[in-house]
Amino acid sequence: MSTNAHRNYLASFILDNRGKEETVEQIVEVVKTEIAAVSGVVASVENIGRKDFARVTDNKFPAASYVQIRFTGPSSAPAALTERLRLKHAVYRTLVENA
Numbered sequence: 001m002s003t004n005a006h007r008n009y010l011a012s013f014i015l016d017n018r019g020k021e022e023t024v025e026q027i028v029e030v031v032k033t034e035i036a037a038v039s040g041v042v043a044s045v046e047n048i049g050r051k052d053f054a055r056v057t058d059n060k061f062p063a064a065s066y067v068q069i070r071f072t073g074p075s076s077a078p079a080a081l082t083e084r085l086r087l088k089h090a091v092y093r094t095l096v097e098n099a
Helices: 024-037 077-085
Strands: 007-015 041-052 063-073 091-098
Touching: 007 024, 007 077, 024 041, 024 063, 024 077, 063 077, 077 091
Parallel strands: none
Antiparallel strands: 007 063, 007 091, 041 063
16 A cells, blocks of 8 residues: 555544634534645534533633544645644544544
8 A cells, every 4th residue: 555545544633712702613624624735635523512522621711612624635644633732722532443
C-alpha cells in the first residue's frame, strides 16, 4: 500500500464557545477548513449536541457541544489536523480514529 493512499477517519470534537459569538456551526466550518488544509475530504458531519462531561475538571465548564466528522485523507492527516487545531480555543478536545 502506498503512503499516498487515502484512509477513512472519524474525528470527534468537543467544542467550547463559552463567551464567544461563534456558533457551533461556525466552529464546524472552521474545522472543515482545517481538514481541507491537511488534504482531507469531509464526507459527513454529525452534530451530537450538548452533553454533560462524565468527569468535570472545571466547574464553570460542566458540558459542551460534541460533533463528529467523517473524512478521508492521507495517513499524515490525523496528526496534522490535531496540531492545527491545538491553538484554536473553540476546539476543546480532538480525537481522530480510523473508521
